[in-house]
């Protein structure tokens with residue numbers, strides 16, 4: 001298998017930008033007033049720690065969603081995506097009641113709704129959307145479309161909305177309009193991401209810190225392997241993990257599992273009476289510590305030393321949190337056997353992507369090893385792309 005190499009352009013690759021503009025011209029018979037681009041993201045480490053008030057460390061990807069847009073004279077919005085056939089149009093009455101605009105258009109209507117709910121006069125607009133972010137693979141195409149649309153509307157309307165308020169607003173669009181219960185991580189990463197950095201986010205305080213993560217300078221690359229595993233019961237399993245963590249925190253008399261320190265883990269486990277809950281707690285507490293350890297290594301410039309932390313995170317998700325599937329475990333094992341410094345599932349689990357930290361020149365060989373391990377087990381062929389940490393949402397032109 002040959003990997004697709006996505007480097008870190010300061011602007012997105014000409015292709016997706018051109019597709020958005022061409023789509024705009026074709027659908028609306030006019031030139032767009034501008035183009036805005038937002039990246040997908042992956043979480044380097046810190047899984048299922050967000051709703052436990054803990055730590056995550058995502059970075060923005062060089063794969064982007066691009067919105068070409070122009071204002072219109074009335075208060076209506078027309079949107080087209082290359083993933084859909086015809087443009088969809090909606091007005092204020094549709095937007096102001098969550099649930100009236102459904103399907104993929106809800107992500108766009110949700111942003112209009114959230115802006116209006118925050119008191120902004122959102123300009124009517126025509127929008128055309130193209131994307132290189134795979135949809136539904138856990139790389140957050142949803143936050144990418146929200147952020148790109150938000151940037152376009154803020155610029156077109158000259159709205160007074162500083163960028164540090166964008167993540168919360170895009171999150172509201174997804175939580176309250178689309179109805180998907182996600183944390184603040186995705187929107188923070190795709191809006192605040194910086195090239196060569198990972199974003200250290202404290203999910204309790206929502207404080208962020210840019211941590212140097214310059215894979216390129218170190219001669220390294222991150223291989224993102226799309227497991228192509230069907231998401232089996234992911235929603236129900238997510239809800240049950242979350243409940244189990246909340247019950248354990250209540251039992252331990254703390255607001256959230258974040259409040260169990262790593263050196264107090266054994267004492268905390270001794271106070272829990274069933275083995276499954278103990279394993280769930282052990283994952284969350286050790287995972288928070290692995291995020292902190294990762295940040296410390298990155299600050300010290302020791303990027304290769306991350307490997308064992310990534311692999312330990314995977315083992316914890318597999319054995320203690322029990323959220324991996326055979327395709328995912330196969331990809332991790334094959335990547336490690338082929339020389340990756342470390343590998344782990346990223347995202348909520350039961351499918352999605354695997355990250356493998358590799359010497360840049362070995363990326364193709366590691367991807368090929370994963371593909372042949374898949375073939376041996378009869379799994380559908382995985383996808384693979386090498387990435388470097390990229391920047392957050394921007395206006396392209």
Ligand code: ADP
Nearest residue numbers: 081083104131135136137138139140141142145
């Ligand atoms: P993920 O964020 O992991 O890719 P989600 O299920 O959260 O998966 O979001 C995917 C949904 O977001 C799609 O089903 C679609 O409704 C919407 N979406 C994302 N990108 C686009 C796009 N370029 N065009 C149209 N809809 C999109």
Ligand code: MG
Nearest residue numbers: 140141142143
């Ligand atoms: Mg999403």
